[in-house]
Amino acid sequence: MSLTPLNIVLFGIxxxxxxxxxxxxITRNLIKFVMVLQILIKGVVLALVFAxxxxxxxxxxxxxxxxxxxxxxxxxxxxxxxxVQVRRRFGTLDVPKISTLRG
Amino acid sequence: MALILIALIIGLPWLGALTVLAxxxxxxxxxHGLAVGFSLASGLMALFLIPFTSxxxxxxxxxxxxxxxxxxVPDGLAVSLTIIAxxxxxxxxIFSVDYMRGEAQLGRYYFLVLFFIGAxxxxxxxxxxxxxxxxxxxxxxxSYGLISFYNDDPKAVAGGIKxxxxxxxxxxxxxxxxxxxxxxxxxxxxxxxLSKANTMPADVLSIIAFCFLIAASAKSAQFxxxxxxxxxxxxxxxxxxxxxxxxxxxxxxxxxxxFFPAFESVPGWMEMVMLAGIVSALITAFxxxxxxxxxxxxxxxxxxxxxxxxxxxxxxGVLASQFHLLSHAVFKALLFLSAGAVIHSVxxxxxxxxGALGRKLPYxxxxxxxxxxxxIGLPVFNGFWSKELILEVGLEHSPRWAYGLMLLGAALTAFxxxxxxxxxxxxxxxxxxxxxxxxxxxKIALGVLAxxxxxxxxxFGGLSGTLxxxxxxxxxxxxxxxxxxxxxxxxxxxxxxxxxxAVSLALFWFVGRGFALKESPIWLRELSESSFGFEPVNTxxxxxxxxLAEQLRFTQNGQMNWNILGIVGALLFVLxxxxxxxx
Numbered sequence: 001m002s003l004t005p006l007n008i009v010l011f012g013i014x015x016x017x018x019x020x021x022x023x024x025x026i027t028r029n030l031i032k033f034v035m036v037l038q039i040l041i042k043g044v045v046l047a048l049v050f051a052x053x054x055x056x057x058x059x060x061x062x063x064x065x066x067x068x069x070x071x072x073x074x075x076x077x078x079x080x081x082x083x084v085q086v087r088r089r090f091g092t093l094d095v096p097k098i099s100t101l102r103g
Numbered sequence: 104m105a106l107i108l109i110a111l112i113i114g115l116p117w118l119g120a121l122t123v124l125a126x127x128x129x130x131x132x133x134x135h136g137l138a139v140g141f142s143l144a145s146g147l148m149a150l151f152l153i154p155f156t157s158x159x160x161x162x163x164x165x166x167x168x169x170x171x172x173x174x175x176v177p178d179g180l181a182v183s184l185t186i187i188a189x190x191x192x193x194x195x196x197i198f199s200v201d202y203m204r205g206e207a208q209l210g211r212y213y214f215l216v217l218f219f220i221g222a223x224x225x226x227x228x229x230x231x232x233x234x235x236x237x238x239x240x241x242x243x244x245x246s247y248g249l250i251s252f253y254n255d256d257p258k259a260v261a262g263g264i265k266x267x268x269x270x271x272x273x274x275x276x277x278x279x280x281x282x283x284x285x286x287x288x289x290x291x292x293x294x295x296x297l298s299k300a301n302t303m304p305a306d307v308l309s310i311i312a313f314c315f316l317i318a319a320s321a322k323s324a325q326f327x328x329x330x331x332x333x334x335x336x337x338x339x340x341x342x343x344x345x346x347x348x349x350x351x352x353x354x355x356x357x358x359x360x361x362f363f364p365a366f367e368s369v370p371g372w373m374e375m376v377m378l379a380g381i382v383s384a385l386i387t388a389f390x391x392x393x394x395x396x397x398x399x400x401x402x403x404x405x406x407x408x409x410x411x412x413x414x415x416x417x418x419x420g421v422l423a424s425q426f427h428l429l430s431h432a433v434f435k436a437l438l439f440l441s442a443g444a445v446i447h448s449v450x451x452x453x454x455x456x457x458g459a460l461g462r463k464l465p466y467x468x469x470x471x472x473x474x475x476x477x478x479i480g481l482p483v484f485n486g487f488w489s490k491e492l493i494l495e496v497g498l499e500h501s502p503r504w505a506y507g508l509m510l511l512g513a514a515l516t517a518f519x520x521x522x523x524x525x526x527x528x529x530x531x532x533x534x535x536x537x538x539x540x541x542x543x544x545x546k547i548a549l550g551v552l553a554x555x556x557x558x559x560x561x562x563f564g565g566l567s568g569t570l571x572x573x574x575x576x577x578x579x580x581x582x583x584x585x586x587x588x589x590x591x592x593x594x595x596x597x598x599x600x601x602x603x604x605a606v607s608l609a610l611f612w613f614v615g616r617g618f619a620l621k622e623s624p625i626w627l628r629e630l631s632e633s634s635f636g637f638e639p640v641n642t643x644x645x646x647x648x649x650x651l652a653e654q655l656r657f658t659q660n661g662q663m664n665w666n667i668l669g670i671v672g673a674l675l676f677v678l679x680x681x682x683x684x685x686x
Contacts, residue, residue: 021667021671024664024667025664025667025668025671026664027664028664033663095662095663095664096662099661099662
């Protein structure tokens with residue numbers, strides 16, 4: 001594959017997706033969890049714009065991407081706020097430990 | 104208008120289910136009242152739906168290419184079954200007011216009952232196979248919850264799980280059949296499957312037909328899946344009435360009747376349906392001869408009567424099967440609810456400990472005897488007309504040996520029904536049981552059903568008219584009640600059946616009474632206990648699936664990384680399939 005701009009974007013999408021999924025697979029820390037989720041979603045946003053460009057419907061892709069950005073900001077805010085609460089209550093951010101503590 | 108009524112018929116019980124939960128277990132009076140109110144309202148709406156019966160689609164909501172359209176068709180088959188589900192369901196709810204008084208978890212009970220009734224109405228009204236499947240699964244789930252209602256009793260839990268797993272086997276059959284139909288027709292609409300069945304390749308059509316037969320057999324507890332229904336007797340008695348008469352088991356008969364025009368040309372299908380019906384009707388009649396548990400005896404008789412309906416469909420008598428379904432729903436609900444009244448008052452289900460209860464419970468005895476006479480098939484009661492109609496169809500369209508076996512089944516039915524009635528209400532008192540009188544609500548529900556047992560056969564003309572007019576692909580002919588009465592009374596087959604029943608009753612009176620309380624012969628008891636050798640098969644299926652589920656439990660550990668791995672794995676699998684199929 002040649003290094004055309006479109007291909008670069010495609011590589012970017014795959015890379016962001018890969019990093020995001022890999023992070024979700026291995027991380028145990030709640031804050032890191034929110035971070036890799038953000039990376040994954042950035043890949044999705046890029047993919048939306050890319051799909052808009054490919055289908056010749058750039059406006060639609062961009063507006064969907066903007067909507068996703070707004071939504072995922074809220075996800076990040078709520079996720080981090082929860083992480084703070086979890087840390088205060090359980091004294092740890094380790095996900096398996098939290099789920100075994102209960103209550 | 105029809106659409107609003109349909110929405111109310113399905114929506115009211117479901118809304119009622121939520122409000123009963125919201126009322127909370129601390130207000131049992133509210134819970135009883137709300138449940139009765141919502142179920143009665145739904146039954147009333149179902150009756151209002153009668154004038155709107157037609158083969159036209161009431162709702163056609165396009166949901167996209169993968170689901171097709173959400174549609175409801177209020178045709179004769181659907182409306183008659185909706186009325187049975189909601190009206191008899193609401194009578195079971197009324198009965199529950201007395202039967203379940205003082206139970207701790209009424210919210211869960213009424214929630215499941217109302218959810219069940221609504222789902223059953225949805226199942227028969229749906230015009231889309233996919234939604235039929237969804238409603239089908241909801242009824243399976245509710246029946247599981249209700250059979251295992253006393254969840255501190257291991258037998259009840261085992262019975263519920265068995266019912267769930269065996270009916271799931273049927274659910275898988277229905278799903279596979281529906282997906283195959285979709286793959287070949289590009290549509291989930293039932294009307295498409297009915298009208299375009301002949302355009303499908305013959306082998307695909309026959310796979311669909313036999314998948315649906317498996318689904319119907321599992322749901323209606325027909326051979327070889329006839330073992331879950333007796334085990335479902337651990338449920339509270341109004342639930343047994345609901346499952347046996349109003350909802351659950353009728354779904355299988357409905358499925359066969361609904362798709363009869365599509366499958367009747369499939370080679371071997373009609374014969375298999377007929378065979379399943381005959382075998383179920385006969386072996387469960389034998390099993391009922393030896394049972395000593397009152398509810399179990401009734402459960403066997405249900406499977407046996409359902410066998411008659413399946414046999415009728417196999418012989419091409421869709422109308423006769425639906426007529427018997429209506430009669431059976433009424434008299435079996437009556438029998439179950441009066442058995443419930445007996446069990447509630449004496450606190451045991453063992454018939455060998457009952458006896459001479461007729462004097463202490465005269466009202467219950469009277470209605471039970473009415474139901475029993477209808478089950479035997481004696482004239483004037485609704486069971487007589489419908490059973491004779493089935494035998495009539497069988498005489499014309501099935502081999503002689505099949506007809507002979509069904510006649511034998513009718514004689515056996517008379518024998519075990521008489522034995523059951525005699526053991527419970529007549530003879531001598533065998534144990535000192537403390538008897539409570541039946542409650543007022545119980546009597547109301549029983550009275551309505553007893554009147555129904557006398558009269559529902561008068562509806563034959565209306566039933567056949569609406570079925571003939573609203574099911575164009577079934578090619579049914581409308582007949583008037585008077586014509587049906589004439590035909591049955593003049594047919595020699597009727598008198599043959601009646602004389603066999605009389606012989607059977609005489610046999611019981613002179614010989615059987617002496618044996619009724621004795622141990623039955625070992626070979627018969629062993630055969631009954633193993634359900635004629637099919638208990639191990641069913642137990643193997645249900646144990647095997649439970650065991651497999653236990654083995655797979657480690658995958659459900661709630662760890663987020665683990666779930667992500669599942670998602671990634673599924674994504675890769677889908678990609679691989681897409682690449683492999685070259686899309």
